[in-house]
Amino acid sequence: xxxxxxxxxxxxxxxxxxxxxxxxxxxxxxxxxxxxxxxxxxxxxxxxxxxxxxxxxxxxxxxxxxxxxxxxxxxxxxxxxxxxxxxxxxxxxxxxxxxxxxxxxxxxxxxxxxxx
Amino acid sequence: xxxxxxxxxxxxxxxxxxxxxxxxxxxxxxxxxxxxxxxxxxxxxxxxxxxxxxxxxxxxxxxxxxxxxxxxxxxxxxxxxxxxxxxxxxxxxxxxxxxxxxxxxxxxxxxxx
Numbered sequence: 001x002x003x004x005x006x007x008x009x010x011x012x013x014x015x016x017x018x019x020x021x022x023x024x025x026x027x028x029x030x031x032x033x034x035x036x037x038x039x040x041x042x043x044x045x046x047x048x049x050x051x052x053x054x055x056x057x058x059x060x061x062x063x064x065x066x067x068x069x070x071x072x073x074x075x076x077x078x079x080x081x082x083x084x085x086x087x088x089x090x091x092x093x094x095x096x097x098x099x100x101x102x103x104x105x106x107x108x109x110x111x112x113x114x115x116x
Numbered sequence: 117x118x119x120x121x122x123x124x125x126x127x128x129x130x131x132x133x134x135x136x137x138x139x140x141x142x143x144x145x146x147x148x149x150x151x152x153x154x155x156x157x158x159x160x161x162x163x164x165x166x167x168x169x170x171x172x173x174x175x176x177x178x179x180x181x182x183x184x185x186x187x188x189x190x191x192x193x194x195x196x197x198x199x200x201x202x203x204x205x206x207x208x209x210x211x212x213x214x215x216x217x218x219x220x221x222x223x224x225x226x227x228x229x
Contacts, residue, residue: 043222046217104150104162110157
């Protein structure tokens with residue numbers, strides 16, 4: 001149980017275009033989802049926290065207009081990187097937390113974004 | 117605010133040898149502690165977690181961790197390492213509200229033949 005699917009696993013886009021990354025909880029309802037960014041050989045940096053039906057809470061220094069997060073249902077959250085630039089190239093990972101302590105935090109398999 | 121320290125950036129262990137990865141946390145109340153493993157280009161897989169109760173926690177793949185409140189530590193151990201254990205290991209702490217997970221900087225485990 002507690003599976004999170006993240007799609008796509010890899011994406012290459014041109015500078016100036018937008019890219020959408022999906023994060024789905026397959027077998028549980030995710031009341032809260034988290035989006036992280038990971039630079040090579042570094043730890044995970046929390047970008048934002050989203051609760052279903054509410055606006056996302058962004059961490060300090062994260063541009064909310066560039067990284068649009070939507071959590072429209074209890075099983076789906078999306079991260080859209082708008083007007084992507086090469087410096088946005090990174091590994092993005094989502095995490096979902098269900099109701100109750102036993103669910104903990106389940107992570108998706110990540111998305112490698114390359115902006116050319 | 118809570119924080120996690122993993123003092124070892126890299127560790128090399130011979131296959132079959134024992135392993136201990138260190139993790140120290142800073143949090144005022146009772147922490148919820150986690151160990152995750154990440155293979156290159158992959159997401160994070162939960163190895164084990166501590167919420168309360170027995171301070172020695174058993175996880176998957178033969179891993180265990182011991183919560184020591186007096187030392188603010190949650191070290192990960194495995195009695196005999198396999199080559200497939202080579203990966204990045206992250207310790208993390210969550211607050212009692214189960215909001216953010218705060219990660220350590222990670223320890224890269226290399227397994228030598």
